[in-house]
Amino acid sequence: MTWRTAASATLHCLTGCAIGEVLGMVIGTTLGWSNGPTVVLAIVLAFFFGYALTTVGLRKADLGWREVVRLALAADTVSIIVMEIIDNGVMLVIPGAMDAGLASGLFWGALAFALLVAFLITTPINKWIIGKGKGHAVVHAYHH
Structure with missing residues (x-):
């Protein structure tokens, strides 16, 4: 598999994760939650939206629900x-990022940086997984 394929698969994953991450961070921050519940919500929503994007594409290919989920x-x-x-690790280690308000450049800058770092680290992992015929390769x- 090529780096282009791995980057494309990672970008697909990043899109769903980013929707969930941003929504989770916004909800948790707006409600004044502590870091723990905010991160948990962001992770749950990232999985939900990540799987949802794949599900939509597979349903368009006329696959049954059991196959789509698998x-x-x-x-x-x-x-x-x-x-x-x-x-989430990057967000937690940047001082003040999780406690910055939604109007703060620190919050949004840290979140954008965290997603960029996640993309850069996940792409070679996806390349290796795809090369083994697993992950996005399935x-x-x-x-099409």
Whole structure:
């Protein structure tokens, strides 16, 4: 597999993760939650939206729900796990990022940086997984 394929798969994963991450961080911050519940919500939503994006594509390929769920889990789970560990870890280690308000450049800058770092670290992992015929490779045939 090429780096381009791995980057494309990672970008797909990043899109779902970013939607969930941003939504989770915004909800948790708006409600004044502490870091723990905010991160948990962001992770849950990242998995939800990551799998949802894959599910939509597979349903368009006229696959049944059982096959869609099996393929989505096989395609995205490792990538989402790695991405979530990295981007939440980065957010937690940047001083003040989690406590900055939604109007703060620190919050949004840290979140953008965290997602970029997650993309850069996850891409070579996805390349290796795809090269083994796993991960995003299991849904590649349905993307046309």
